[in-house]
Amino acid sequence: KIIGGIKMIKKLLFVLTFSLTIFAFSGCSKQQTASTNPNSDLTQDVQEDTQDSQNSMNKLLSDKHLKVAMSANFKYFETVTVDANGKEVYEGLDIDILDKMSEDLGFTYEIINMPFASLIGALQSNQADFVISGMSYTDERAESVDFSDKYATAKIGVLIKSDSNITSVKDLNGKKVACSAGTNYENIVKAIEGTELVTFDGQAAITQELIMDRVDASITGGTAAKKVSEETEGLSYFIIDPSEMDLGNLNTYNIAFPKGSELVSIFNDEITKLAEDGTLNELIIKWLGEEYVD
Numbered sequence: 001k002i003i004g005g006i007k008m009i010k011k012l013l014f015v016l017t018f019s020l021t022i023f024a025f026s027g028c029s030k031q032q033t034a035s036t037n038p039n040s041d042l043t044q045d046v047q048e049d050t051q052d053s054q055n056s057m058n059k060l061l062s063d064k065h066l067k068v069a070m071s072a073n074f075k076y077f078e079t080v081t082v083d084a085n086g087k088e089v090y091e092g093l094d095i096d097i098l099d100k101m102s103e104d105l106g107f108t109y110e111i112i113n114m115p116f117a118s119l120i121g122a123l124q125s126n127q128a129d130f131v132i133s134g135m136s137y138t139d140e141r142a143e144s145v146d147f148s149d150k151y152a153t154a155k156i157g158v159l160i161k162s163d164s165n166i167t168s169v170k171d172l173n174g175k176k177v178a179c180s181a182g183t184n185y186e187n188i189v190k191a192i193e194g195t196e197l198v199t200f201d202g203q204a205a206i207t208q209e210l211i212m213d214r215v216d217a218s219i220t221g222g223t224a225a226k227k228v229s230e231e232t233e234g235l236s237y238f239i240i241d242p243s244e245m246d247l248g249n250l251n252t253y254n255i256a257f258p259k260g261s262e263l264v265s266i267f268n269d270e271i272t273k274l275a276e277d278g279t280l281n282e283l284i285i286k287w288l289g290e291e292y293v294d
Helices: 002-036 041-058 095-104 116-126 184-191 203-211 223-232 263-276 280-288
Strands: 066-071 080-084 088-091 106-112 145-153 155-159 176-180 196-200 217-221 235-239 254-258
Touching: 066 116, 066 263, 080 095, 080 176, 095 106, 095 280, 116 203, 116 254, 116 263, 145 263, 155 203, 155 223, 155 254, 176 203, 184 196, 184 263, 203 217, 203 223, 203 235, 217 223, 217 280, 223 235, 235 254, 263 280
Parallel strands: 066 106, 176 196, 176 217
Antiparallel strands: 080 088, 145 254, 155 217, 155 235
């Protein structure tokens, strides 16, 4: 009986041990399954962290804080106002493009607002990492800075008094023509036979000079000329016909960088992307109108 009892105890111990082993393996299996469940909170966190890491890697300038120089007095491209809290608020085509590039490439930025004539010097002295300010490529500027591909095409407008007899470029011969200092419009005025060039800092001052009959006409961006004429009684405008004069590269808008900047190729790729996905056209239509879309 004792021997039989011992055998019975051994059988019970074997069954109990076997059951505990099965239970342990079952628990491990459930735990492993839970940890790899794609719907589990832990898995979602890991997936989100991986996605964030991949997005960060795709943002080529995610660790950069860039200084952007501009002259914020070019209507519909960049203007600045002060809100009720005393904060400067920038808006315009160039600002929207800048914000989109910042989002895509991952950089943060600060704006340095200065006269247009000082922008090239700011790049040469490393005060700024790039300029986006309704600036066009010229051979002269390209000797001092590097340019991106174009991000928009310009139209050149001539702002005049409504009672003026000026209706075309040839009518500017012998006239006093104003534009913003340091802009490509200076070269356009100089290229028109018989004109006297007068420069001012910003379109507002030029408009006032035109209203007071101290200048005969003003050359500026086509959209700016149109909007100023609509908002100012007694003014009109027309767009320069390319057949009247060769504007060359003066009818493009480009981003400028210090010579040899590694940013040029990165920004060119971004301009290509924004052009191909339609973003550039959307922003151009928003600020300049459909007639500016290539």
